[in-house]
Amino acid sequence: MGIRLGRNEYGKAEVRLVHVDRSADDHRIKDLNVSTRLRGDMEAVHTRGDNANCLTTDTQKNTVYALAREHGVAAAEDFGLLLARHFTGEHAPVHGAAVELQEFAWRRIPTAEGPHGHAFVRSGAETRTAVVTADRGGEWVVSGFEGLTVLKSADSEFRGFPRTRFTTLAETGERILATDVTARWRYVAESSAPGRAPQAVDWDAAYERVKALVLEAFATTRSLALQQSLYAMGEAVLRERADIAEIRFSMPNNHHFAVDLAPFGMDNPNVVLHAADRPYGRIEAAVERDDAPDAGRAWDSVPGFV
Numbered sequence: 001m002g003i004r005l006g007r008n009e010y011g012k013a014e015v016r017l018v019h020v021d022r023s024a025d026d027h028r029i030k031d032l033n034v035s036t037r038l039r040g041d042m043e044a045v046h047t048r049g050d051n052a053n054c055l056t057t058d059t060q061k062n063t064v065y066a067l068a069r070e071h072g073v074a075a076a077e078d079f080g081l082l083l084a085r086h087f088t089g090e091h092a093p094v095h096g097a098a099v100e101l102q103e104f105a106w107r108r109i110p111t112a113e114g115p116h117g118h119a120f121v122r123s124g125a126e127t128r129t130a131v132v133t134a135d136r137g138g139e140w141v142v143s144g145f146e147g148l149t150v151l152k153s154a155d156s157e158f159r160g161f162p163r164t165r166f167t168t169l170a171e172t173g174e175r176i177l178a179t180d181v182t183a184r185w186r187y188v189a190e191s192s193a194p195g196r197a198p199q200a201v202d203w204d205a206a207y208e209r210v211k212a213l214v215l216e217a218f219a220t221t222r223s224l225a226l227q228q229s230l231y232a233m234g235e236a237v238l239r240e241r242a243d244i245a246e247i248r249f250s251m252p253n254n255h256h257f258a259v260d261l262a263p264f265g266m267d268n269p270n271v272v273l274h275a276a277d278r279p280y281g282r283i284e285a286a287v288e289r290d291d292a293p294d295a296g297r298a299w300d301s302v303p304g305f306v
């Protein structure tokens with residue numbers, strides 16, 4: 001019987017990095033949670049415990065902090081590319097690297113004299129994410145966010161679904177539609193360098209625009225199903241952003257049930273609701289251009305996605 005090592009990767013998970021840019025009177029803060037994953041010539045460490053090729057996870061963690069000091073921290077995507085290129089370029093046995101980043105937003109505390117220069121309050125309804133993957137075949141960037149909680153109190157219906165002997169759900173022409181949007185989008189690589197990450201993307205502007213398009217489509221779509229809202233959100237992004245090849249969503253259907261107030265002699269036309277936390281429907285889909293370039297390794301290290 002032959003036994004061999006299968007797919008493997010290793011890295012330091014959840015390096016909490018806060019970088020303070022003190023170069024101006026008004027400080028700037030980047031608050032990141034960075035996870036590294038390396039692949040390469042790691043047979044010996046697994047099968048024999050020979051650590052000669054094993055760039056330790058402790059070194060990986062130190063590298064996150066040291067490169068932040070050397071280069072500062074620009075957009076999460078830029079910092080991810082910096083790290084991924086460093087790991088694949090500096091240590092021969094490492095053939096590929098994936099860097100997963102979450103970014104927690106802070107904004108200046110408003111005061112009577114204006115926004116404070118060095119006092120911040122956590123902000124942002126959502127957590128920004130980026131996953132950068134690099135190997136000898138190219139570089140891939142997947143940007144995104146998680147936990148963007150939205151709710152519509154009108155213009156959502158759900159009807160026409162099959163009724164089996166186990167179906168109790170009533171059809172409705174008016175319900176609450178609520179979800180926590182997780183979205184991840186993959187950029188089109190520059191055609192002049194197949195597989196290379198796009199160099200010209202303004203990551204921060206793209207992020208704000210995609211979020212705005214997603215929110216607007218959620219708000220303005222008369223929803224016949226959460227699936228339909230999801231598709232409309234993806235379509236809105238791809239119609240405007242030629243630099244995005246594909247966007248994937250994972251969205252819980254956060255059910256809100258009208259409380260039965262009849263025992264108290266009251267009607268309840270969807271006014272008093274119970275926000276159930278579980279179970280919840282989970283709706284996931286990718287919306288993609290039909291001419292999108294191959295995804296390569298873009299999604300390999302994106303956790304929990306269709």
Ligand SMILES: O=c1[nH]c(=O)c2[nH]c(=O)[nH]c2[nH]1
Binds near residue numbers: 169224226227253281
């Ligand atoms: O928008 C919805 N999609 C479903 O697939 C579904 N299933 C369900 O019970 N309620 C809903 N709502």
